[in-house]
Amino acid sequence: SAVISQKPSRDICQRGTSLTIQCQVDSQVTMMFWYRQQPGQSLTLIATANQGSEATYESGFVIDKFPISRPNLTFSTLTVSNMSPEDSSIYLCSVERGVYGYTFGSGTRLTVV
Amino acid sequence: AQKVTQAQTEISVVEKEDVTLDCVYETRDTTYYLFWYKQPPSGELVFLIRRNSFDEQNEISGRYSWNFQKSTSSFNFTITASQVVDSAVYFCALIAGANSKLTFGKGITLSVRP
Numbered sequence: 001s002a003v004i005s006q007k008p009s010r011d012i013c014q015r016g017t018s019l020t021i022q023c024q025v026d027s028q029v030t031m032m033f034w035y036r037q038q039p040g041q042s043l044t045l046i047a048t049a050n051q052g053s054e055a056t057y058e059s060g061f062v063i064d065k066f067p068i069s070r071p072n073l074t075f076s077t078l079t080v081s082n083m084s085p086e087d088s089s090i091y092l093c094s095v096e097r098g099v100y101g102y103t104f105g106s107g108t109r110l111t112v113v
Numbered sequence: 114a115q116k117v118t119q120a121q122t123e124i125s126v127v128e129k130e131d132v133t134l135d136c137v138y139e140t141r142d143t144t145y146y147l148f149w150y151k152q153p154p155s156g157e158l159v160f161l162i163r164r165n166s167f168d169e170q171n172e173i174s175g176r177y178s179w180n181f182q183k184s185t186s187s188f189n190f191t192i193t194a195s196q197v198v199d200s201a202v203y204f205c206a207l208i209a210g211a212n213s214k215l216t217f218g219k220g221i222t223l224s225v226r227p
Contacts, residue, residue: 031213042204042217043158090156094215101148102206102215104158 006093006105013083013112020079021108023093028073033094033102034066043092049076083112115140115209119218126195127226134190134221136205142166145209147188149179152202152220164188195225 003026013019023032034046046066047055055068069077080087093105116139126132138147149161162172164181172179176193192199205218 033214042219043215045214048214092158094158096213101146101150101160101163103160104150107156107158109156 004093004095004103004105006108008108009106010109011111013110015084015112017083018079018081019083019110020077021091021093022077023075023105025074025095029095030073031096032070032076034068034076034078035092035094035104037090037092037107039088046078046091080110083110085112088112115142115145115207115212115216117205117207117216117218119205119221121221122219123222123224125224125226128197129194130225131191131193132195132223132225134192134203134205134223136188136190136218138186138188138205138207140207140209142210145207147181148206148208148215149188149190150204150206152204154201158204161190192223195223197225197227199223200225 005024007022011019030050032049035043036046037043045058046061047057047068049055049068049070051070051073057063065081067079076093078091088111091108091110094102097103118137121135124132145166147164151159151161162179169181169183178191180189188205200223202220202222204220206215208215
């Protein structure tokens with residue numbers, strides 16, 4: 001299955017600042033997915049990122065808050081903008097790998113203080 | 114719309130006990146895929162199994178086994194002879210029809226005590 005390198009693995013940020021999370025996949029993929037997992041909760045899809053087009057955001061998530069870049073078929077970034085303590089979560093990227101299901105990055109554990 | 118229900122929230126067992134994690138799903142599509150993922154305390158999501166809607170064969174992988182029953186819309190996961198390393202949050206998930214988005218259940222926290 002695909003290997004996804006996600007960084008940073010964790011960060012503590014001041015409110016009002018922004019953090020950019022990177023995901024690098026070891027092979028080309030059409031779609032990349034970004035998820036948020038709030039403390040003690042399940043995973044919620046933020047957006048789907050296709051190379052060469054605007055990301056598609058799920059209800060409750062907006063581009064101004066979570067801008068996404070997808071410059072090529074192996075890389076994507078998610079920025080969490082103007083952070084507040086409510087943004088403290090684990091953020092994960094994911095790609096589909098056929099019979100191996102959906103592979104996830106190791107996650108970014110974000111704490112906003 | 115798709116939905117995954119994991120009614121159990123927390124389970125605690127003693128090492129070597131067998132434990133079954135329940136998963137009930139809802140979808141109107143006839144073609145769908147079901148998944149189980151393990152999330153250890155470190156936070157990463159580990160893929161365990163993918164099963165499509167046309168394959169009702171049960172699966173066994175070492176101490177893990179899965180029971181897929183379309184009649185009850187369930188895809189239950191059993192760990193035999195549990196070990197402390199099995200302690201994690203386990204998620205059941207669903208993709209249905211042309212939708213490529215995973216729908217996750219709320220997860221089950223499994224604690225295996227020595």
